[in-house]
Amino acid sequence: MSLLDLSPVVPVVVLHDVAHAVPLAEALVRGGVRIIEVTLRTSAALESIRRIADEVPDAVVGAGTVTAPSHAAAALDAGARFLVTPGTTDSVLAAAADTGLPVLPGAATVSEAMRLAELGYQELKFFPAEAAGGIPFLKSIAGPLPALRFCPTGGITSATAAAYLALSNVACVGGSWLTSDPADVVGIEQAARAAAALA
Template sequence: MSNELLDLSPVMPVVVLDQVADAVPVARALLAGGIRVIELTLRTPVALAAIERVAAEVPEIVVGAGTVTTPEQAKQAADAGAKFLVTPGCTDSVLEAVVGTGLPFLPGAGTVSEAMRLAEQGLTALKFFPAEPSGGVPFLKAIAGPLPGLRFCPTGGITPETAPAYLALPSVGCVGGSWLTPKDALAAKDFERVTALAREAAALR
């Protein structure tokens, strides 16, 4: 199931919301641009409420919770209606809690050892984070030989300009991107701009 997350869209929007009221318009704007998935990060106090809103009011989009860093957050996100979970890294307790929710998830790995450890657990769909600081495209090319069974959603520092190089790799299913929902666009309630950016992102593959 987790592997299917990588096939929903060439770009998985990584969205930070400061206003709950923006959640539904942002989700609808992304959908209008052809993006079928949204990762709402648990970096702000309104994130769980935003997930609830999107899950209830925009069921056509697959809403997930990102930046899951504690066992408690995993349960809270599942209770809020998240359809998948994303972690920036993976401790034993977080992995156990995420697995316990029964939801598909993308566990974060930034090194070969972390990727190998997750592969030992039978996990083959991973988040590569932080992608650019951790070696980017050359890193993923280098580990494809020894770890051929893994697929990634690289996230962190990726731009519309660099995304195609990632997407060209056989081991990359999608990339995570925060550029689809710029802070200034959200502040101005410019959801048409979000749709335009989503349309460009959906055409990347």
């Protein structure tokens, strides 16, 4: 099964305190969301991935915001099961591919999407979704690029997720609203249940 088919919503998680990692992941799984993208934006990110990988076996945890070649190997070492890049450079893509993990490379233009398709990638992150054209953009490229599936991320909310998911070339969406308060496990579980129901 593709990563993009695990949940209609991929939580994009920013963690500043590793103590929140396992309870947050457990709350998401209880709510029906198994996939978790922990962004490499904080010093707590890699240890958070490690703890989730070790202690929440039902979660599929990956690393997001992979923006340097060194991030890929570090994420693999921490136990990440997939990698997500906001954009794509040759060196980052090569390092990510070297890990052997599934990679969701980022694209924001038709040319970037075509280049990634030439390299064999058919599942892409569309980022920053709202700023880069949102639903109208994705609708407009579905005809010329019918083989590509997207996970749009960036500016998507609980109110707009369903409209994105209705598009033929959108498999899932990424969003930070599920875990906006990493300490609120009750709220996270409720948000996860609502997200899972979008399937």
